[in-house]
Amino acid sequence: TQLLEQSPQFLSIQEGENLTVYCNSSSVFSSLQWYRQEPGEGPVLLVTVVTGGEVKKLKRLTFQFGDARKDSSLHITAAQPGDTGLYLCAGVRGGSYIPTFGRGTSLIVHP
């Protein structure tokens, strides 16, 4: 059983479209990170959310942490080809510091 369910698994869209990626769990996390990974490279940290209901923005990317700290979403506005990559969410439960990763969302943005 996957502790962190990430959806959708694959997403292929046209440049300019909006999209949302979801990360859901039945567990409470003390923090949750979102990463973006390009082929052949390591994941790059985009954001960390720690407070229930928290919203963080990074240019066209908006990250939200659920009120109960069990879920999170990533919304991309006006997607660009440069947004193409594998998006990963990772939750950390209190006292553990060992992150649990979702399966990832492979995003392709066509020009």
Next chain:
Amino acid sequence: GAVVSQHPSWVICKSGTSVKIECRSLDFQATTMFWYRQFPKQSLMLMATSNEGSKATYEQGVEKDKFLINHASLTLSTLTVTSAHPEDSSFYICSARETTGLHEQYFGPGTRLTVT
């Protein structure tokens, strides 16, 4: 953000030989580093947690005698794949966790291992 390096970035070795991969945190100290394995178009699979000055903690199903981990300093952890076989071919990624603040982890660029 913090920088983590990995060396080598890619390696080809013959079946039966051993390969060592280094993971370094360049601008911060990391008492904890993680080693992951990743298959094409899949998420990261945690192999082991490496703690400075103590034995690594391996995830279920990961052979500790095959994947030797050494974390001798606050900036260096190594993963040695012993007696490598073709099924060990994969993308290996390390990460280092900050000991302060949000304890965020930063990833290395990965090592592509091909065993022939």
